[in-house]
Amino acid sequence: xxxxxxxxxxxxxxxxxxxxxxxLFVPLTISLAALVAGLETAxxxxxxxxxLKATKFWGKLFLINIAMGVVTGIVQEFQFGMNWSxxxxxxxxxxxxxxAFEALIAFFFESTFIGLWIxxxxxxxxxxxxxxxxxxxxxxxxxxxxxxxxxxWMQHPTGYKLNKATGRAELTDFWKVxxxxxxxxxxxHTLTAAFxxxxxxxxxxxxxxxxxxxxxKVMRTSLRLGLVTLVVAGLMxxxxxxxxxxxxxxxxxxxxASAEALWDGQAPAxxxxxxxxxxxxxxxTVEVEIPGLLSFLSHDDFSSYVxxxxxxxxxxxxxxxxxxYRPNIPVAYWGFRWMIGFGMASFALGVAxxxxxxxxxxxxxxxxxxxxxIPHLALTKDKALGDGLSKWAWRLAVITLGFPLIASSWGxxxxxxxxxxWVVYGVLRTSDAVSPGVSxxxxxxxxxxxxxxYAILAVVEVKLLVKYVKAGPQELSESxxxxxxxxxxxxxxxxxxxAFSY
Amino acid sequence: MHLHDVWFVLIAFLWVGYFxxxxxxxGIGVLTKLLARDRxxxxxxxxxxxxxxxxxxxxxxxxxxxxxxxxxxWYATLFSGFYLPMLLILLCLIVRGVxxxxxxxxxxxxxxxxxxxxxxxxxxxxxxxWGVVFGNIVGGVKIDADKNYAGSLLDLLNPYAILGGLxxxxxxxxxxxxxxxxxxxxxxxxxxxxxxxxxxxxxxxxGLVFMVWTQIDNGDGKSLVALVVAAVALLAALVANMFGRxxxxxxxxxxxxxxxxxxxxxxxFPNVMPSSLNESWNLTVSNSSSTPYTLKIMTWCAAIxxxxxxxxxxxxxxxxxxxxxxxxIADAH
Numbered sequence: 001x002x003x004x005x006x007x008x009x010x011x012x013x014x015x016x017x018x019x020x021x022x023x024l025f026v027p028l029t030i031s032l033a034a035l036v037a038g039l040e041t042a043x044x045x046x047x048x049x050x051x052l053k054a055t056k057f058w059g060k061l062f063l064i065n066i067a068m069g070v071v072t073g074i075v076q077e078f079q080f081g082m083n084w085s086x087x088x089x090x091x092x093x094x095x096x097x098x099x100a101f102e103a104l105i106a107f108f109f110e111s112t113f114i115g116l117w118i119x120x121x122x123x124x125x126x127x128x129x130x131x132x133x134x135x136x137x138x139x140x141x142x143x144x145x146x147x148x149x150x151x152x153w154m155q156h157p158t159g160y161k162l163n164k165a166t167g168r169a170e171l172t173d174f175w176k177v178x179x180x181x182x183x184x185x186x187x188x189h190t191l192t193a194a195f196x197x198x199x200x201x202x203x204x205x206x207x208x209x210x211x212x213x214x215x216x217k218v219m220r221t222s223l224r225l226g227l228v229t230l231v232v233a234g235l236m237x238x239x240x241x242x243x244x245x246x247x248x249x250x251x252x253x254x255x256x257a258s259a260e261a262l263w264d265g266q267a268p269a270x271x272x273x274x275x276x277x278x279x280x281x282x283x284x285t286v287e288v289e290i291p292g293l294l295s296f297l298s299h300d301d302f303s304s305y306v307x308x309x310x311x312x313x314x315x316x317x318x319x320x321x322x323x324x325y326r327p328n329i330p331v332a333y334w335g336f337r338w339m340i341g342f343g344m345a346s347f348a349l350g351v352a353x354x355x356x357x358x359x360x361x362x363x364x365x366x367x368x369x370x371x372x373x374i375p376h377l378a379l380t381k382d383k384a385l386g387d388g389l390s391k392w393a394w395r396l397a398v399i400t401l402g403f404p405l406i407a408s409s410w411g412x413x414x415x416x417x418x419x420x421x422w423v424v425y426g427v428l429r430t431s432d433a434v435s436p437g438v439s440x441x442x443x444x445x446x447x448x449x450x451x452x453x454y455a456i457l458a459v460v461e462v463k464l465l466v467k468y469v470k471a472g473p474q475e476l477s478e479s480x481x482x483x484x485x486x487x488x489x490x491x492x493x494x495x496x497x498x499a500f501s502y
Numbered sequence: 503m504h505l506h507d508v509w510f511v512l513i514a515f516l517w518v519g520y521f522x523x524x525x526x527x528x529g530i531g532v533l534t535k536l537l538a539r540d541r542x543x544x545x546x547x548x549x550x551x552x553x554x555x556x557x558x559x560x561x562x563x564x565x566x567x568x569x570x571x572x573x574x575x576w577y578a579t580l581f582s583g584f585y586l587p588m589l590l591i592l593l594c595l596i597v598r599g600v601x602x603x604x605x606x607x608x609x610x611x612x613x614x615x616x617x618x619x620x621x622x623x624x625x626x627x628x629x630x631x632w633g634v635v636f637g638n639i640v641g642g643v644k645i646d647a648d649k650n651y652a653g654s655l656l657d658l659l660n661p662y663a664i665l666g667g668l669x670x671x672x673x674x675x676x677x678x679x680x681x682x683x684x685x686x687x688x689x690x691x692x693x694x695x696x697x698x699x700x701x702x703x704x705x706x707x708x709g710l711v712f713m714v715w716t717q718i719d720n721g722d723g724k725s726l727v728a729l730v731v732a733a734v735a736l737l738a739a740l741v742a743n744m745f746g747r748x749x750x751x752x753x754x755x756x757x758x759x760x761x762x763x764x765x766x767x768x769x770x771f772p773n774v775m776p777s778s779l780n781e782s783w784n785l786t787v788s789n790s791s792s793t794p795y796t797l798k799i800m801t802w803c804a805a806i807x808x809x810x811x812x813x814x815x816x817x818x819x820x821x822x823x824x825x826x827x828x829x830x831i832a833d834a835h
Contacts, residue, residue, distance in 0.1 A: 067603035070556065071596040077566055078592055081581025085650070088581075092574020093792040096567070097799055103560060103567035104807040112557035112815050119553040123821050168574075171796045435582035437650035442585045453593065457600060464607055488821055497832035501545060502552045502606050 007443060008434045011083040014447040018075050020409050021454050025069030027408055030144060030191065031198020032062040033137040035225065040130040049476060050217045057218065057473035063118065064464050068457065075450070083443060087423055087433035094160050094171045095150050102146035109139030122499035126483040145187050152182040154424050156251045169427065181247050189240035193343065193411070195233035197404035200346045202226025203353060204401025205469050210374050211394035215472045217372050227354045234347025242297065249298035252425060254312040254325060255418035258332035260294055267305035269294035279329050282310055327420040335414030343407035349400045356393065505798065506791035509572040512804055514767040516565035518760045523558035525759055527551045529678015531625020534618060537682065537697050542828045543690050544618060548602065549831065550685040553822050555602060557815055559595070571800055575649055575790030576774045583643065583651025587631050587658065598624035629674045630667035634658060637666030640716060640766050645777035649785060662715060669712040673762070676701040677755040680739065684748040688827035695743055702740040709736060713762070716769055725768040732761035
């Protein structure tokens with residue numbers, strides 16, 4: 001059979017397309033839920049209108065986004081059974097439980113409370129309304145936790161035994177699955193990266209309006225919240241990424257050797273900045289390196305030995321029998337670099353932004369601005385960027401919006417493709433995981449339909465986002481400013497239109 | 503009682519929850535063309551389910567997730583075997599969810615019209631497809647010795663399963679019409695009751711034939727009881743509707759749905775997917791279930807989460823208890 005049309009190839013492409021697409025919405029959903037809830041809390045506590053305006057504005061963008069996240073998520077759950085039935089049979093006993101937990105605990109939370117939040121403006125007292133969004137936020141975080149526990153088990157299977165008679169993996173210690181290193185570190189890394197995405201999203205859109213000198217009050221508040229989120233999350237993403245790297249060096253040395261295109265083990269091992277290799281010959285033809293850094297990243301020590309791709313391949317051949325245990329090296333190598341590069345670029349821009357727009361610290365009186373003014377971009381105490389440079393700085397802030405999304409997409413591509421040829425590392429090969437009864441025609445059909453539908457929806461979604469971003473925050477209405485005091489809404493006017501309706 | 507029997511019951515319960523709740527959501531979607539006269543009436547209908555449809559749909563996600571965890575073999579055979587129907591259901595659920603959220607977000611006539619058409623079709627197809635899926639599960643399909651589906655798409659489109667699909671469509675649309683009469687005010691409420699009477703009679707006809715067919719082919723004493731309960735509840739829902747007792751009518755149409763699902767699962771037990779090729783290849787509660795350890799953990803999770811879910815979802819219905827009519831729909835969005 002032609003390799004390009006092997007059922008596992010098609011099923012993998014479909015999984016890749018639908019998952020990367022789904023994950024464009026996930027980090028924004030996780031972070032915006034919490035950020036908007038924070039803004040609403042600020043309104044509830046201070047009563048300042050700009051917080052309510054910001055809540056409504058970002059809330060609208062959040063809803064446009066979460067709608068896509070929810071519907072593309074259903075595909076993920078069905079897909080294991082549809083395209084990967086042998087995988088499902090093999091792992092169901094272990095992998096199914098966190099998935100069911102996710103649905104029963106997290107999804108119900110998310111979907112029920114989001115309905116209350118969307119339609120509840122004139123039905124719930126403001127404190128309870130705000131509480132509902134915090135519940136949504138908790139739901140998104142729990143959901144991430146359970147699904148990442150399941151994924152971590154694929155990266156590093158633990159708390160199970162193989163049943164020889166049935167040939168299935170059987171759960172022996174659920175607690176271990178939920179609390180193993182891999183799970184905890186991956187959850188930490190994914191959540192911090194999600195806030196990186198949300199922070200950049202806020203910064204980019206706020207910069208868009210500030211560049212045009214519009215909606216200054218709301219957007220200045222938003223810019224500040226976005227920048228602080230971006231910097232804190234960026235720092236934590238770097239820390240969690242380093243921790244995750246160390247775990248992976250231990251658990252999947254092949255993935256990390258591939259990430260560095262380190263063909264042969266070295267002590268001390270250098271970190272590769274740029275390399276061009278020949279996979280078939282197993283070495284690089286061009287490389288630029290930082291000596292010793294890889295040793296440090298893997299073991300906190302600049303001189304330790306790091307095994308290379310060829311070493312791990314040999315070790316795995318001895319352990320699992322003859323075969324090629326190397327993933328796609330260029331994808332792993334470049335995926336790793338795009339992830340770090342785009343992620344850290346957005347972090348650096350956040351640091352720069354936070355410095356340039358500071359309110360008082362080391363800033364002369366002349367350059368200080370009020371809440372309703374565009375901040376000067378102050379480089380030093382007395383010197384601000386000129387008009388031309390300022391404009392470019394704001395523009396750069398706008399495009400930063402996309403960086404974390406590119407980074408997290410590559411992060412997933414790297415970690416999933418870096419695990420190949422295994423679907424469950426060291427236990428089940430991807431080629432043994434597909435549905436034997438599903439025809440190529442069926443997989444091609446579903447892949448084509450999903451790709452086409454997702455492409456159309458992407459256009460629709462982005463256009464809607466752009467429309468609502470451009471429109472900016474809306475003026476508040478009488479009913480916005482007078483939320484009900486009773487659950488179910490006040491009785492004063494039975495025929496009053498709903499505050500929100502589909 | 504063995505834990506895998508408990509989980510068989512729990513999964514039936516999740517499907518009851520799903521069909522009861524998303525049943526009227528689907529019905530409302532179909533009624534946007536059958537019942538609503540203009541856009542503002544369509545919006546009244548859509549807004550009766552606006553705050554709740556998403557939470558209702560999670561019952562499906564839970565049913566599928568619980569099947570994966572408790573009966574991996576069942577999950578694997580079902581979803582890979584019924585590939586194209588599942589694909590179609592997925593497409594409908596994707597478009598439908600987006601349609602509810604996006605329809606009102608632009609003013610252009612074309613935009614709103616397109617999403618309204620989408621809501622109708624993506625609400626009409628899933629009930630039919632779920633009926634076809636359950637008809638085939640209960641009726642038995644070609645499952646081979648390796649627990650894989652060995653039939654074709656056409657095998658799934660047999661008369662019994664298609665009848666099941668039409669019966670589910672009629673039942674959910676009836677359920678939706680009763681829900682509409684319970685949740686709206688004004689002329690649409692009166693018309694919803696008339697439409698419900700009409701749909702109730704169609705449901706009676708299709709539902710009875712489907713259930714009797716099921717009973718004759720695969721039924722036993724227990725399933726017969728469920729059949730009688732379903733038929734009586736349906737009749738009661740119809741009568742209550744005619745007398746304008748909307749709450750009772752809705753309760754009874756809900757009981758009818760629950761009894762129908764109960765009947766299908768009682769007919770199945772102890773199989774979860776019988777094989778039409780060889781009885782010894784049947785998927786059963788025991789040969790397709792997870793280990794007792796996994797089932798025990800799942801049982802704890804369900805025992806704590808499910809009552810909690812019902813509590814806060816119930817609260818949502820109470821918060822949005824007021825009827826709505828065209829006067830409550832604002833022009834601006």
